[in-house]
Amino acid sequence: MAKFKEAYDKTMGHEGGYVNDPTDAGGETYKGISRKYNPSWGGWKVIDGQKNSVSFPGCLNSNYELQAEVEKFYKANYWDVNRLDEVASQAVANEMFDTGVNMGVGRAGNFLQQSLNYLNRNGSLFADLVVDGKIGPASLSALHRILSDGDEEILLIMMNVLQGNHYMEYMSKSPTQERYARGWFKRVRLCK
Numbered sequence: 001m002a003k004f005k006e007a008y009d010k011t012m013g014h015e016g017g018y019v020n021d022p023t024d025a026g027g028e029t030y031k032g033i034s035r036k037y038n039p040s041w042g043g044w045k046v047i048d049g050q051k052n053s054v055s056f057p058g059c060l061n062s063n064y065e066l067q068a069e070v071e072k073f074y075k076a077n078y079w080d081v082n083r084l085d086e087v088a089s090q091a092v093a094n095e096m097f098d099t100g101v102n103m104g105v106g107r108a109g110n111f112l113q114q115s116l117n118y119l120n121r122n123g124s125l126f127a128d129l130v131v132d133g134k135i136g137p138a139s140l141s142a143l144h145r146i147l148s149d150g151d152e153e154i155l156l157i158m159m160n161v162l163q164g165n166h167y168m169e170y171m172s173k174s175p176t177q178e179r180y181a182r183g184w185f186k187r188v189r190l191c192k
Helices: 004-015 043-050 058-062 064-082 090-103 105-118 137-148 152-173 175-188
Strands: 018-020 028-030
Touching (some): 064 105, 090 175, 105 152
Antiparallel strands (some): 018 028
């Protein structure tokens, strides 16, 4: 079964540290955790307490309490919610985790469910899944069937196509976000 720490380490390589970019829709963030969307996250107290330090924001990376808060946050909100401990493919779990962190866990679930539906041989392998972004027993069963058939690579390609398409549609609607295109598209191939 997939291991959280491996996925976490890969994703954190893309999340960086402290950022307060006024053009970023998430606003003030630390390692991808947005204050705008997660105002009650316990790590903000630690960060706010360090803002007057001459070594800010670099000092945050060596703060054990803060790093533990970050890891705990991601495990609960981006790994456990999609039941990734139950996924038999580390690559699929990595993809789901990273997409969830970058685009939301529901969207990551949608991409998986849509891709599984396209691979179900017109319902002969399993009934079409409801594409609701919620990973439950039916989604996990379908995923394990596709993996047992040896279709991991094609599943990952399909999920990445959906992810890349979402980025392009988002930039078409919000051209100011084009500045993030290179970083986003590096994530499209993160899964391996």
